[in-house]
Amino acid sequence: MSTRNLELEVMRYDPEKDEAPYFQKYTVPCPEEWVILDALNYVRDELDTTLAFRWSCHMMVCGSCGMMVNGEPSLTCKTFIRDLPDKVRIEPLENFPIERDLIVVFDDVIQKLHKVQPYIMRKDAPPEDKEFTQTPAQLMKFKQLTMCINCMCCYAACPQYGLDNNFIGPAALALAHRYNLDNRDQGKSERLDILADYDGVWECSFVGACSEVCPKHVDPAAALQQMKVDGAVEYWKQKLGMTGEKK
Amino acid sequence: MSRRPYVRPISKTTWFMRNGRYKIYVLRELTSFLVAFYSFYTICALAILASGSVEKWDSFITAQQCTGWAIFHAVALLYFLFFQTFPWFKLAPKAMPVQVGDKKLPDSYIIVGHYVAWIFISVFILWLAGAL
Numbered sequence: 001m002s003t004r005n006l007e008l009e010v011m012r013y014d015p016e017k018d019e020a021p022y023f024q025k026y027t028v029p030c031p032e033e034w035v036i037l038d039a040l041n042y043v044r045d046e047l048d049t050t051l052a053f054r055w056s057c058h059m060m061v062c063g064s065c066g067m068m069v070n071g072e073p074s075l076t077c078k079t080f081i082r083d084l085p086d087k088v089r090i091e092p093l094e095n096f097p098i099e100r101d102l103i104v105v106f107d108d109v110i111q112k113l114h115k116v117q118p119y120i121m122r123k124d125a126p127p128e129d130k131e132f133t134q135t136p137a138q139l140m141k142f143k144q145l146t147m148c149i150n151c152m153c154c155y156a157a158c159p160q161y162g163l164d165n166n167f168i169g170p171a172a173l174a175l176a177h178r179y180n181l182d183n184r185d186q187g188k189s190e191r192l193d194i195l196a197d198y199d200g201v202w203e204c205s206f207v208g209a210c211s212e213v214c215p216k217h218v219d220p221a222a223a224l225q226q227m228k229v230d231g232a233v234e235y236w237k238q239k240l241g242m243t244g245e246k247k
Numbered sequence: 248m249s250r251r252p253y254v255r256p257i258s259k260t261t262w263f264m265r266n267g268r269y270k271i272y273v274l275r276e277l278t279s280f281l282v283a284f285y286s287f288y289t290i291c292a293l294a295i296l297a298s299g300s301v302e303k304w305d306s307f308i309t310a311q312q313c314t315g316w317a318i319f320h321a322v323a324l325l326y327f328l329f330f331q332t333f334p335w336f337k338l339a340p341k342a343m344p345v346q347v348g349d350k351k352l353p354d355s356y357i358i359v360g361h362y363v364a365w366i367f368i369s370v371f372i373l374w375l376a377g378a379l
Contacts, residue, residue, distance in 0.1 A: 015251035071266060097252035105252050137349035159269055162257050206338070207272045222341035229342060 006030045006039055006081060010051065011091040013098050021098060023089070024048075036076035036090065037065050040102075053102035060215060063149030066093050066156070067102055073153035075215040093156035095165070109152055112168050116176035116194060121187025138183040145178035145223060147216040154210035154220050160203055167203040168195070170210035170220035177223040180230070189234070189243075196231040204228075275330045281323055336361045 006028045013021035026047055028039045037055055044051045055065040058077045065076045068091040070084070096104035126132070154170035155161050161169045176195055180188045195201055204224045211221040237243045263269040295307050310316065339361050340354035373379045 013253055015253070016249065021253060021255075094255070095257075097254045099250070099252055135349070137346070140346060140349045140351065159262055159272075163259065163262065205272075205276070207269065208338070209268050209272075211341075212268065219341065222344070225338070225342035226344070 003029045003031050004081075004086070006084075007087045008039060008043065009087065009089040010040075010043070010102070011089075011098075012051070012101050013092075014050075015100060030081045032082045034081045036067075036069055036074070036079045036081065036084075036088065039081065039088075040076065040090070051102075052100045061149060063151035066151040066153045067091065068094055068156065073156035073213045075151055075153065078215055093152060095156050095158065095162040096152070104152075106152060108165060109150075109155055109169065109172065112172040113150070113175060116168065116172050117187060117191055118172075118175045118179055120179065120182065120185045121190060122184075123186045132184040134183060141183075142178045142181035145174050145181070145218055148174060148218045148220075149216055151215060153213045153215060154218075157209035157213040159207055159209070160205060164203070166199045168199055168201075170204075170224065171218075173201060173204075173227065174218060174220035174223040177227050180227070188230075192231060192234055195227060196235070201227045201231060275334065278326060278330050281326060285323070332365075336365075 008026045008028055009023045010026060011021050012018070012024045026043050028042050028047075030039055030042075037058060040051070040053055041055075044053075053065070053067070055077065056062040057064070060075055060078050063075070066073060067076050068074070068089075069076065069079050070089055071091075073093055076090075090102065092098045092102045092104045096106065096108075099105050148171055150171060152171065158167075158170055161167050173195065176191050179185050180191060201224050204221075206221060206225065208221045211219045214220065234243075263273045292307065295303050336358055340357040343357065345352040345357060370379065
């Protein structure tokens with residue numbers, strides 16, 4: 001098993017001591033099959049027990065270990081050492097306040113996830129004695145969007161969110177689109193009031209970075225463009241009185 | 248233990264220098280200046296045409312044939328192609344995915360469809376203008 005020394009430059013910030021974050025260097029002997037998360041665990045176990053970072057599953061399911069690796073928002077559990085140069089800079093996800101070291105505050109996005117009403121809304125009563133039916137074709141319309149693990153890498157990549165965090169942002173809007181596309185849902189027009197508002201889809205200028213960094217290939221940028229089309233169609237339908245919905 | 252989250256400052260003017268992806272995006276957005284210029288240019292040309300003066304129109308057309316204008320038009324065309332047309336067609340399947348049954352139509356079909364439509368419409372306009 002070959003190992004090589006990786007020079008990790010890790011952003012540190014202790015709210016009780018530091019005025020601002022700074023970088024600390026660690027040299028980690030890494031087997032080639034390690035991922036960045038392994039190297040961080042090595043630092044915490046062997047070199048510096050004060051280093052704080054989030055992780056849980058180590059298998060791209062929990063979405064906890066998102067960080068900036070050499071400036072790119074990444075899940076550190078899928079970022080292999082063998083694909084990286086000898087010097088690696090690790091920072092907390094951009095566009096979020098730093099709680100401590102590599103841990104960021106997600107409160108803002110959690111609120112936004114709630115705001116878009118990400119659940120099935122019905123106008124008719126749901127079927128009483130049987131389940132909702134859904135064909136494979138109906139599922140296929142939104143299945144890709146259900147893959148999101150809320151790692152928030154898309155928010156770290158989105159310059160629009162960085163410049164104005166009133167923007168609802170990629171993951172929350174993609175989640176809303178997932179419910180809009182669900183054949184069991186009847187809440188599309190209700191959601192539209194939020195999604196087509198000033199802080200909704202039209203704030204997106206299609207940089208496309210969210211989709212490029214998404215570790216689960218959810219493609220939020222595509223969802224947002226589809227929502228713009230939907231929003232425009234719905235707007236004209238309402239203008240032309242082609243729907244009984246409120247404006 | 249007190250919470251004191253640190254907010255990293257983001258420059259409102261140089262944020263796009265952080266990575267190549269943002270730089271390309273800004274180059275794409277800068278085409279808006281060319282779009283504005285071309286709109287102005289077309290309005291001017293239409294105004295000359297609408298004045299009904301053959302002399303003015305001829306001198307306008309002659310002026311377009313100088314090297315400076317030719318270079319400008321060539322550069323503008325390439326800029327539009329590489330930062331608007333090609334990226335737009337490449338992204339089209341994202342905005343308008345087509346699902347047939349429970350399978351998604353491959354992106355390449357939608358992209359090729361756009362190119363075919365583009366060529367067809369261009370040929371039609373050239374034919375309409377009497378250039379073919």
